[in-house]
Amino acid sequence: MSEYLAGRAQMGTSLAFHIVFASLGVGLPLLLLIVEGLAYRRKDETWRLLARRWSKAFGILFAIGAVSGTVLSFELGLLWPGFMKYAGSVIGLPFSLEGFAFFTEAIFLGLYLYGWDRLSPLAHWLCTIPLAVSGAASAWFVTTANSWMNSPTGFKLQDGVVSDVRPIEAIFNPGTPIETAHTMISAYVATGFAVAAVYAVGLLRGRRGLIYRRALTVGMLMGIVATPLQIITGDINARWVADYQPAKLAAMEGQFQTEKGAPLRIGGIPNPGAGRTDFAIEIPAGLSFLAYGDPGAVVKGLQDFPAGTTPNPVMVHISFQLMVAIGFGLLALSAWFLGAWIAARRQSKSGRRVFPGAVTVHSRALLLAIGAAGFAGFAAVELGWMVTELGRQPWVIYGVVRTSQAITPAPGLVWSFVISTAIYVGLAVALVGLLLRLAAGTRGGGEAEIAAEEAA
Amino acid sequence: MSATQADYLVAGVLWIAVVIYACFAGADFGGGVWDLFARGPRKEAQRRAVSRAMGPVWEANHVWLIFLITGLFTSFPPAFVRLAVGLYLPFSLALLGIVLRGAAFAFRAHGAPEQRTTTPWGLAFGAASIMTPFVLGACAGAVAAGDVPANPSPSFDALVGVWTTPFCLVCGGLALSICAGLAAAYLTVEASDAGDSALAEDFRRRALLAGAVTLVLAIVTLPLLTTEAPGLWTGLTTRGLPLVIMAVVFAAAAGGAMYSRHYRLARLAAPAQVAAILLGWAVAQAPYLVPPDLTVDNSASPPEVMTALLIAYVAGAAVLFPSLLLLFRVFKGQNPAAA
Ligand code: HDD
Numbered sequence: 093m094s095e096y097l098a099g100r101a102q103m104g105t106s107l108a109f110h111i112v113f114a115s116l117g118v119g120l121p122l123l124l125l126i127v128e129g130l131a132y133r134r135k136d137e138t139w140r141l142l143a144r145r146w147s148k149a150f151g152i153l154f155a156i157g158a159v160s161g162t163v164l165s166f167e168l169g170l171l172w173p174g175f176m177k178y179a180g181s182v183i184g185l186p187f188s189l190e191g192f193a194f195f196t197e198a199i200f201l202g203l204y205l206y207g208w209d210r211l212s213p214l215a216h217w218l219c220t221i222p223l224a225v226s227g228a229a230s231a232w233f234v235t236t237a238n239s240w241m242n243s244p245t246g247f248k249l250q251d252g253v254v255s256d257v258r259p260i261e262a263i264f265n266p267g268t269p270i271e272t273a274h275t276m277i278s279a280y281v282a283t284g285f286a287v288a289a290v291y292a293v294g295l296l297r298g299r300r301g302l303i304y305r306r307a308l309t310v311g312m313l314m315g316i317v318a319t320p321l322q323i324i325t326g327d328i329n330a331r332w333v334a335d336y337q338p339a340k341l342a343a344m345e346g347q348f349q350t351e352k353g354a355p356l357r358i359g360g361i362p363n364p365g366a367g368r369t370d371f372a373i374e375i376p377a378g379l380s381f382l383a384y385g386d387p388g389a390v391v392k393g394l395q396d397f398p399a400g401t402t403p404n405p406v407m408v409h410i411s412f413q414l415m416v417a418i419g420f421g422l423l424a425l426s427a428w429f430l431g432a433w434i435a436a437r438r439q440s441k442s443g444r445r446v447f448p449g450a451v452t453v454h455s456r457a458l459l460l461a462i463g464a465a466g467f468a469g470f471a472a473v474e475l476g477w478m479v480t481e482l483g484r485q486p487w488v489i490y491g492v493v494r495t496s497q498a499i500t501p502a503p504g505l506v507w508s509f510v511i512s513t514a515i516y517v518g519l520a521v522a523l524v525g526l527l528l529r530l531a532a533g534t535r536g537g538g539e540a541e542i543a544a545e546e547a548a
Numbered sequence: 549m550s551a552t553q554a555d556y557l558v559a560g561v562l563w564i565a566v567v568i569y570a571c572f573a574g575a576d577f578g579g580g581v582w583d584l585f586a587r588g589p590r591k592e593a594q595r596r597a598v599s600r601a602m603g604p605v606w607e608a609n610h611v612w613l614i615f616l617i618t619g620l621f622t623s624f625p626p627a628f629v630r631l632a633v634g635l636y637l638p639f640s641l642a643l644l645g646i647v648l649r650g651a652a653f654a655f656r657a658h659g660a661p662e663q664r665t666t667t668p669w670g671l672a673f674g675a676a677s678i679m680t681p682f683v684l685g686a687c688a689g690a691v692a693a694g695d696v697p698a699n700p701s702p703s704f705d706a707l708v709g710v711w712t713t714p715f716c717l718v719c720g721g722l723a724l725s726i727c728a729g730l731a732a733a734y735l736t737v738e739a740s741d742a743g744d745s746a747l748a749e750d751f752r753r754r755a756l757l758a759g760a761v762t763l764v765l766a767i768v769t770l771p772l773l774t775t776e777a778p779g780l781w782t783g784l785t786t787r788g789l790p791l792v793i794m795a796v797v798f799a800a801a802a803g804g805a806m807y808s809r810h811y812r813l814a815r816l817a818a819p820a821q822v823a824a825i826l827l828g829w830a831v832a833q834a835p836y837l838v839p840p841d842l843t844v845d846n847s848a849s850p851p852e853v854m855t856a857l858l859i860a861y862v863a864g865a866a867v868l869f870p871s872l873l874l875l876f877r878v879f880k881g882q883n884p885a886a887a
Pocket residue numbers: 242270271272274275276278279281282322323325326327329330331333340415416417418419420422469470472473474475476477478479480481483
């Protein structure tokens with residue numbers, strides 16, 4: 093493995109690790125806001141217990157998110173000095189603003205986690221608002237930086253010197269609105285289905301109790317609301333890519349030749365050697381229509397870009413296909429869940445009494461699908477980032493700075509990659525073990541815990 | 549405001565972040581040191597005190613480092629790049645420490661209570677709490693000595709040599725003993741507020757020990773400064789002299805107050821001493837950010853960036869400081885429930 097490849101692999105691993113905690117850091121506070129809000133409004137101990145359990149897990153997850161994020165901010169310089177010497181002044185501002193979001197998050201998290209007995213119930217619930225807002229804000233800020241890497245604006249670069257910097261223009265670069273929207277929504281999609289999945293597995297293993305049905309319902313509802321938005325923003329995102337990063341589009345779609353009325357390829361494996369995509373189902377003129385709104389539009393193929401300016405399409409195409417497949421899969425699951433609920437309501441004599449999560453109890457298939465959706469949501473997040481990051485290659489700043497020019501001259505990157513990956517794997521294993529143990533300690537519907545708490 | 553003034557203002561804000569990080573997060577690292585070396589009949593009580601003191605605040609304290617890094621790469625990119633390239637290895641080690649320390653703390657604090665201290669995580673927590681301040685202190689030494697190379701030769705000797713000179717190692721030790729001293733000083737107050745005077749006594753002895761080590765290391769540093777960092781030495785004995793004197797006074801006050809069990813006074817004097825040392829360093833080294841050649845002026849981002857950043861800092865401070873105040877009032881104030 094070359095030093096350059098090791099550097100890229102280390103960056104990718106660190107980001108892929110961090111995004112899991114970052115997504116949960118955006119999604120979980122909103123769920124806490126809802127659940128603890130219900131507990132407060134209705135003076136309901138089950139909702140309250142749910143919030144308490146989640147807050148424990150959130151405490152651990154946030155700490156891992158914070159340290160893995162710190163690694164990233166150093167790595168920008170440790171691995172990519174040739175990127176930061178240009179990007180620092182142009183796009184540092186959103187990172188600095190993100191710093192304030194982190195402060196807010198960390199401060200209110202401290203109050204939230206350790207304040208159950210020190211703050212009034214109302215004050216405690218109110219802490220979830222800054223948590224949810226600052227989590228979303230930090231995701232927004234950092235994504236603007238990534239979007240700037242895709243569509244850099246707001247500066248001049250001449251003879252290696254950056255000048256005429258317009259930081260606000262850099263933050264609001266052409267990609268910002270759509271990339272930030274698609275990314276932030278993905279955090280709610282992934283968190284929602286993941287939370288529902290945890291309780292679906294519990295129900296599958298025969299656990300019963302109100303708390304399971306409620307937790308599953310809240311998670312599902314968040315995922316169900318976010319999923320259509322995710323697909324709509326994804327469609328806009330793809331059309332944006334077609335306009336601003338045509339080589340990435342060609343890679344996403346496995347489009348090697350320039351073509352009028354290009355087909356939409358579903359599935360398939362790009363074969364760069366042969367210059368075509370094998371095994372794909374082709375929908376005639378579908379790509380031209382989706383990307384440019386005109387079935388006769390010309391789509392530029394990878395072979396017609398100047399040599400050395402296109403990404404390797406294999407991973408990009410496959411990742412994109414899987415992300416889209418998961419998106420529609422989650423949509424189908426949403427319809428299934430809602431359909432089952434509506435059917436159950438029709439059947440029950442008392443009408444409104446059926447709680448959405450209750451319908452799952454009788455359907456193993458639905459529970460299994462929800463369990464799988466918990467993984468699929470995060471898989472889609474990771475795959476989407478592979479599309480964005482691998483699809484931008486060979487550029488780190490699209491059309492301006494090549495990734496190969498940005499890498500550090502320091503030796504030993506292979507070692508650094510191996511060691512850091514080992515640490516991430518170790519942390520992940522320890523974390524999962526710990527969360528499982530936490531969950532094992534809180535089995536049951538919570539009735540016993542509530543009684544114990546009331547007695548105390 | 550002229551461009552130069554804006555540059556110095558931003559540099560000043562960042563240096564204040566260094567001071568706050570050292571005084572608060574430094575103490576969190578120090579807490580890890582005392583966790584590792586918990587001894588005697590009140591071993592478990594010592595560890596509980598550390599964990600209770602750090603729990604609600606360590607993440608907020610940690611953000612000062614992120615604030616500093618992002619601020620540095622926004623406003624002085626050449627300085628950031630120079631440090632990241634020249635100090636690649638020690639920064640990677642510090643990161644390793646930061647990750648292990650944070651993960652270990654969270655796993656222990658929120659994990660299964662029955663095996664809080666005996667697990668490998670307990671060891672990782674302590675060991676990482678020692679490594680991180682030591683390595684960062686050594687990096688500070690390399691910067692102060694003007695040794696961070698502009699174009700390091702890509703060899704392991706260059707990676708290691710820069711920050712392992714005797715001067716850097718002493719700086720590392722100094723950083724570690726200062727962190728340990730801060731932690732012990734803060735913990736005396738928390739223990740005596742909780743009414744546990746025996747525990748306060750434990751931490752008093754530890755604070756005095758750390759203070760003595762700091763004193764010895766500081767005395768060793770002085771002659772090294774004259775040869776390893778002559779520029780800094782000149783600065784410290786001229787422009788920086790008032791701050792050096794203040795540092796000595798605060799150090800004496802902290803030691804005296806701790807000895808005579810005036811814990812609250814010691815809790816103020818100890819960080820004041822750290823602030824005086826760090827500010828003295830900054831004043832003595834100005835206008836250099838990374839000697840021998842990178843100054844505040846020649847590495848600053850374009851003026852539009854500095855202005856935008858200053859506006860962001862003012863707006864951010866309006867959110868940050870009230871929230872921080874709330875956090876520390878709820879958990880560190882004279883709150884009877886704090887026991
Ligand atoms: C829950 C996760 C999820 C789901 C279900 C989808 N996406 Fe996505 N997608 C992401 C999560 C994601 C992401 C991880 O959040 C990315 C990475 C960068 C970004 O902006 O969002 C992304 C990137 C991304 C990009 C690349 C943008 C770029 O490189 O600038 C495109 C074109 C799409 N998506 C399109 C879609 C479409 C058409 C979907 C239809 C089903 C879809 N995504 C579902």
